[in-house]
Amino acid sequence: MIDDLYNRSRTLSKACIKMALVLPNDKALAIVIRGNLIESSSKLSIKCKGLMNTQGQELFIKNVSEAREAADACNYWLEMVHEEGYFEEHIIDPIFQESKDISKLLALALAKVKPSGF
Secondary structure, three states, X not given: OXXXXXXXXXXXXXXXXXXXXXXXXXXXXXXXXHHHHHHHHHHHHHHHHHHOOOOOHHHHHHHHHHHHHHHHHHHHHHHHHHHHOOOXXXXXXXXXXXXXXXXXXXXXXXXXXXXXXX
16 A cells, blocks of 8 residues: 555646646746745655555554645645635646545545554
8 A cells, every 4th residue: 555655646736846847937926836836745745655664553643644745735725726716626636635635644644644643
């Protein structure tokens, strides 16, 4: 599962970076979105890769939490891209959906391994 999550997050990160690089250069909001989308999608992929090497439950929980945070940030910036209409829906919607799906998977993983009261 973690290998699949990493591959999916890496594919998502590439798509987000490619989208970010073609956002308009003459709009301040697009410039802000570009940097944050690249940062959050890259961080998501890096954190998911780190899950493959995590030893110990506490460190695993910490890493899953950080990956979920990055996924949520990625969702936020993709939502901004969607709302601003920078891309047609048939382009942005599958990427946005994949980001939401990855976030849900991380939330499920966290719920499964996180001890109650943590």
